[in-house]
Amino acid sequence: MGLKKYIISSIIFIIAVFGYAYSLELGEYEISLLGYSLNLPASVWIVFPVVVLALVTYLHIIFYGLINYFKQKAVIKDHETMIEFIKSGLLEKTNVLKFRTKDFKNLSSILSQLKIVVTDERFTSSNEELNKIVGNIQDINDGKFVSEKSFKINETSKLANLNMLNKVNEQIDFAVDVLKKPENYSSNIIRQAFENVLEEKTMTTIKKLYKNIKLDKELAFKLFEKDAANNEFGFTAEEILAIVKDLDFNKDDYLALAKNYEKILKPDQIISIFEKLSTEVEEATTAYLHVLCEYEMIDRVKEIVSLTPDTEYTAFKALLDLKESGKYYNLETISYK
Structure with missing residues (x-):
């Protein structure tokens, strides 16, 4: 029974009791207490305890109703907070979110120790904003760039990084902007932007940007491959030297570099590059000898290897011996080790 119905029913009951007692014509009754006396009809004294009891029950119901109301309100608020x-x-x-109820506090403590991961499956809930967030995250995981202003991600999070990576992959002009100001972006964003620019832009654009980033060997070789394929507006010998000197190339790296350019650069250019490198870095000597052999500069090869111990550059020494005996072998059949 609701409070309203209870009040109406109790009032009707009180009136009925009073009416019945009054109809009995019981007269009046006087009560004295501590020098005070009160004389009222007997019907009033009969109905008085009923009235008091009714008032107390009203207060009781209202009190616990308020308690229940605030509890329900706290649960609703905690649900929204969750x-x-x-x-x-x-x-x-x-x-930092605060919960009012013990159950939600315990639940939040458990969830804070777990990672919520969005799957590829279709997600639906009664909260449209939550549905939208999940949908945007699914789009990001699928490689799409989400640009909605209402979708505010923690800028230092992995999700934000992935979204930025998607933007780099979708918008080549943005990739160029990243390389113009690489200090504003993480290393993987810069790397992907550079790879995309290498793939889609010309050497004219690339030459304006590559100095802005720190090249490693992998990126440098991709850059050299791009240059070799578009050498009309490519690097000068001095620019190639400048790039290589900043990298920790080993013998195989220098040899790969020589093979990358030997069909592109003019003989005097590539010979000059590797001559300079070999005088500064011993690891580049094998590549220099390879270039000399490629252009049949045998006398220069002899001059270099003659000054080395017998155990060094044995492949080139063997090649020279074979040539002197009238036997010719392709350079690719020789091991440089």
Whole structure:
């Protein structure tokens, strides 16, 4: 029974009791207490305890009704906070959220120790904003760039990094912008931007950008391959030397570099490059000898290897011996080790 119905029923009951007692014509009754006396009809004294009991029950019902109301309100509020907690977890934010009820506090403590991962499956809930967040995360995981202003991710999170990576892959002009100001982006974003620019832009554009980033051997070789394929506007010998000197190339790296350019650069250019490198870095000598052999500069090869111990550059020494005996072998059949 609701409070309203209870009040109406109790009032009707009180009136009925009073009416019945009054109809009995019981007269009046006087009560004296501590020098005070009160004289009222007997019907009033009969109905008085019923009225007091009714008032007490009203207060009791109202009191516990208010308690229940605030409990329900706390649960509803905690439910809303839990949705925000889940959203923050999905967006990889570290918002401090407070819960009112013990059960939700325990639940949030458990969830804070776990990672909420969005799957590829279709997601639906009664909260449209949550649905939208999950949908955007699924798009990012699928390689799409999400640019909605309402979709606010923690800028230092993996999700934000992946979204930025998607933007680099979708928008080549943005990749160029990244290389113009690489200090504003993480290393993997810069790397992907450079690889995309290498693939889609001309050497004219690339030559304006490559100095802005720190090249490693892998990126340098991709850059050299691009240059070799587009050498009309490619690097000068001095630029190639400048790039190589900043890298920790080994013998095989220098040899691969020589093979990359030997069909592109003019003989005097590539010979000059590797001559300079070999005088500064011993690891480049094998590549220099390879270039000399490629252009049949046998006398120069003899001059270089004659000054080395018998155990060094044995492949080239063997090649010279074979040539002197009238036997000719392709350079690719020789081991440089």
